[in-house]
Amino acid sequence: MCEKSESEELSESFVEDVSPRRGFLKFLGLFSGIVAMLPASIAQAKKIALPLAKIKALAEVGGQKLLKVKGKEILFVRDSETSVSSLNPICTHKKCQVAFKPETGLLFCKCHKSAYDIKKGTVLDGPAPRPLQIYPTTLKNGKIIVDLPST
Numbered sequence: 498m499c500e501k502s503e504s505e506e507l508s509e510s511f512v513e514d515v516s517p518r519r520g521f522l523k524f525l526g527l528f529s530g531i532v533a534m535l536p537a538s539i540a541q542a543k544k545i546a547l548p549l550a551k552i553k554a555l556a557e558v559g560g561q562k563l564l565k566v567k568g569k570e571i572l573f574v575r576d577s578e579t580s581v582s583s584l585n586p587i588c589t590h591k592k593c594q595v596a597f598k599p600e601t602g603l604l605f606c607k608c609h610k611s612a613y614d615i616k617k618g619t620v621l622d623g624p625a626p627r628p629l630q631i632y633p634t635t636l637k638n639g640k641i642i643v644d645l646p647s648t
Contacts, residue, residue, distance in 0.1 A: 543567070547641045555581060555641070559599030567645055571632065574615060576602070582615050583643045585630040589620075595629065604629070 545566055549555060554562040555575040562573050563586060572586035574597045584604075586594050593608035603621065604613040611623030618629035633644040 543645050543647055545643050545645055547573075547643070549581075549636065549639050549641055552641070559597070561597045563594075566643070567647075569645060571643070571645075572597070572604075573634075573641065574604075576615050579636060581634055581636045581641050583632045583634040583641075584615075584618055585632075587629075588625055589627040589629065590623065590625040 547564075547566070552562050552564070552573065554560045555573055558575050558577055560575040564571055564573060570586060571583050572595065574582045574584075576582050576597075586596075588595050588606035588608065588611055590606065590611050591608055593606050595604045595606050595611075595613060597603075597615065598605055601612075602615060604615055605611070606613075606623065606625065609624050611625035612621040613619065613625070613629050614621055616631070618631040620626075620628055635642045
C-alpha cells in the first residue's frame with residue numbers, strides 16, 4: 498500500500514484550490530475585455546434635461562427647434578402630445594440640414610429630397626446612404642430628457 502506523503506496531499510490540495518481561481522480570473526479577463534470593447538459613447542452617455550416651457554416652438558405638436566446642447570446641434574421635434582424626438586439634423590447624403598414636415602410626419606432634406614423616419618432615423622426615400630443619429634428622448638413632468646453620447 499502506498500500512502501501519500503504530506504507534500505503530495507498539499508500539492509493536490511493546492512491544485513484543487515487554484516483551478517477555481519484560474520477559472521474566475523479567465524472570466525474576469527474576458528469580462529474586462531468585453532467592457533473595454535464597448536463604445537465609449539455607451540459608457541459615457543449623459544442625460545440632459547431641458548424645460549419644455551422655455552422652448553416655445555415645442556409647445557404644440559409639429560413644432561421643431563434646432564438647439565446646440567453640449568456642443569452638438571440637435572433638432573428637437575414635438576411629434577405627439579406625449580413625446581419629443583431628438584436627432585442629428587445633418588443629412589447623411591450631402592450634409593444639408595433636415596426639417597420636420599408635420600403634414601407627413603417625416604423629416605426631409607431640402608437639398609436632394611431624402612426622407613427619414615422621425616422615430617428611428619431610417620432612410621425612407623432619396624439618396625441618403627445612412628440613417629440619421631437619433632438620441633433617446635423622453636418627455637416627463639414638463640422636461641425633455643435626452644441621452645447624449647459624449648464626444
